[in-house]
Amino acid sequence: MAVVRTQKVRKVYEMGDFKLEALKGVDLEVEQGEYLSIMGPSGSGKSTLFNMIGGLDKPTDGKVYIDDVDVAQLDAYELAWLRCRKIGYIFQSFNLIPVMTALENVTLPMVFAGLTSDEARDKGVDLLTKVGLGERISHKPFELSGGQQQRVAVARAFANDPAIILADEPTGNLDLHTGTEIIELLREMNKESGVTVISATHDHKMLSVSDRVIWVRDGLIDRIINREDLKISVGTIDGQA
């Protein structure tokens, strides 16, 4: 089943008289449980496409379906519901709430979803243990390293058992080693829970774990490469990936 489907999605940004066509009609289907990477240089429309899929932005033309629901038709409540329950976000700069502990950060989406404090705490501890931070649940973000902060962010993204994890350059602010750890963690969680992972990235380490890689160029999908074909090209492009 396609968990995300876009139909001829166009996005035009108007800056005064100047019109910028960031997406020029993108058709894409993402399957349930897939690990998908979207690659492309900056300015290619990669981030715009990513925001569309995540229900963070609305297309100028065309349709975006998440779980067969047209995102454009949703009102504020339904959109909040979708972001809360269906989608987990992971950001390049972690975006943890600085005044909250790791556990509070992870439980915040559960509070929004209406869980009681006790349920949220138990689940939060479980998730933090799963990402390897069971010992650090009461630390504030500034007391954690970049990699640890991103692990908290991963736990938070899984808070409400979403169908889709959207990761925007999740390794962009991490060094090679920690970046690999985060990628492996995401892949593990993806295999374990069958959640769909969609990530926008520059990172070639991401290629080796992806089921499919989509290259975006000039607002269009340039090419799509499946896992089987990937392994060969990875070997030639990037030895250490």
Add this chain to the structure above:
Amino acid sequence: MAVSPDVTIENQVKLPMSKAIEISFNSVKIRFGRSLITVSGIVLAIAFLMSIWVNTEIIDGIKAAGDSKLDLILQKKGIDVDPDSASAMQERSKNNWLVVLSLLVCLVGITNAMLMSVTERFKEIGTMKCMGALDGFIIKLFLLESGFMGTAGTLLGVLVGLLLSVGLSSITYGAAMFPHIPWSGVLWSAIYATVIGASLSLFGGIIPAYRAAKMEPVDAMALEV
């Protein structure tokens, strides 16, 4: 599996008041130094307001007492014992101006502080919206925050103003004035000052809170602050 647009959805995305209070209270507590600056603005403005009112009450009380010794001190200070005289009227309108000015300063100070606190936290707000926070949550959080700061500042301001004006008056008039202080009038001044302080901080918090809540998550995240 699918998001069906049924009516119960609004009940599934909620923020209980107790949790909202906890979050916003912690947020004030953790930014204590910063909150202190905001609060001190409120304290000063309300203390000023309160001291003017209490002073007027005390002088009125002493005048009404008709104690010849105290009247003499009043006259030495250049205060006209006759409440209908031109100079007494002038004094009152001057006082009113001072009160209005102090309130304006208070309002601008609180609004500015809240705007700053919203701008600093665009990213945080965007993140919360990405996690399914409704506009109402954000407004609730920021209003509560300004409410906490407003209440704390106002209460402190009332206390400071009261102590200051009673203390200074007692130096001028001596212990003889204490029986003549109209405490009910002072109490009412305290109540008015509290109401004014609380509503000013709510009012000062509304615009920034609304601005924060209306932001699209994409815009909030894209801003580099």
